[in-house]
Amino acid sequence: MANAGDELTYQPGHGTGYGHNALGQELTAEMKELDLKPGTSVTYMQDDDSGWALVKWVDDVGIDRITAIEPDQFASDFT
Amino acid sequence: MPLLSAGQLMQYAQRQALNAVFLKTQSPAAAATYMALSTSATSGVLNSTDLTMAGTSINEYATASGYARQSYGPVAATAASPSLIYNTSQMTWGPFTSAPGTANWGICTDGASGTGTNAIAAFLLASSRTPSIGDSLQAAAGTGSAGVGFLAQV
Numbered sequence: 344m345a346n347a348g349d350e351l352t353y354q355p356g357h358g359t360g361y362g363h364n365a366l367g368q369e370l371t372a373e374m375k376e377l378d379l380k381p382g383t384s385v386t387y388m389q390d391d392d393s394g395w396a397l398v399k400w401v402d403d404v405g406i407d408r409i410t411a412i413e414p415d416q417f418a419s420d421f422t
Numbered sequence: 423m424p425l426l427s428a429g430q431l432m433q434y435a436q437r438q439a440l441n442a443v444f445l446k447t448q449s450p451a452a453a454a455t456y457m458a459l460s461t462s463a464t465s466g467v468l469n470s471t472d473l474t475m476a477g478t479s480i481n482e483y484a485t486a487s488g489y490a491r492q493s494y495g496p497v498a499a500t501a502a503s504p505s506l507i508y509n510t511s512q513m514t515w516g517p518f519t520s521a522p523g524t525a526n527w528g529i530c531t532d533g534a535s536g537t538g539t540n541a542i543a544a545f546l547l548a549s550s551r552t553p554s555i556g557d558s559l560q561a562a563a564g565t566g567s568a569g570v571g572f573l574a575q576v
Contacts, residue, residue, distance in 0.1 A: 360517070361488070361517050361519070362488075362516065362517025362518070362519070362555075362556035362557070362558065363556060365488065365517065365518070365519035365520070365555050365556055366554075366555045366556030370517075370556050370557075374517070374556055374557050374558060377514060377516070377517065377558035377560070378517050378556070378558070379517060388534060389534070389535065391485045391490070391535040391536070392485075392535065392536050392537065393484075393485045393486055395485045395486060397490050397534060397535055402514065402558075406511065406512055406513070406514050407492075407493060407511070408492070408514055409490040409491065409492055409493070409534065410488055410490055410516065410517065411485045411486070411487075411488050411489055411490040412488075413486070413519065
């Protein structure tokens with residue numbers, strides 16, 4: 344169980360980005376640049392009311408992001 | 423006229439602003455604000471009397487799509503008349519893990535998640551956006567010019 348402020352790394356077994364994995368195929372070049380990629384450091388913020396985990400991270404273009412992660416995926420892919 | 427057809431402060435913020443300006447109460451402490459996305463139709467749905475994000479007219483994107491509110495991070499209100507406030511950085515939502523629907527509004531609120539946070543202001547998007555699975559949705563940094571960024575004025 345993560346606590347607010349914990350630093351984690353997105354390391355999915357499938358080795359693809361968060362959006363890429365959801366789509367099930369390669370993203371366009373523009374969307375690929377904005378995807379949450381394996382090896383990205385994230386900071387756990389809190390769980391949403393729905394139980395999804397909110398994580399903060401910085402994308403490849405330097406923009407601060409907050410993304411909601413499905414609970415089982417958060418447990419398995421963020422270490 | 424509570425139904426919104428363009429961006430404006432919501433009832434919660436109207437009251438906060440008037441009470442602060444006319445020295446009835448102290449302003450709330452400085453804190454982070456966040457930008458939500460809403461699927462409410464561009465007219466005739468969003469109601470300025472909705473005090474929180476639980477309001478029935480708010481219609482925020484569902485978190486179970488990878489969506490989360492993004493930091494608004496506005497400038498300090500400009501020393502001008504009308505005084506302006508707007509986001510300083512580009513904002514990007516997603517990537518989405520399921521299609522979240524069509525976004526027509528940005529709604530500023532004072533919490534990163536939850537329906538109990540206060541609805542501060544609504545901003546009509548210059549054009550609606552319907553992201554697909556895997557997409558990220560971007561909004562431009564504000565410049566102080568109308569139509570560029572999430573800009574509010576008094």
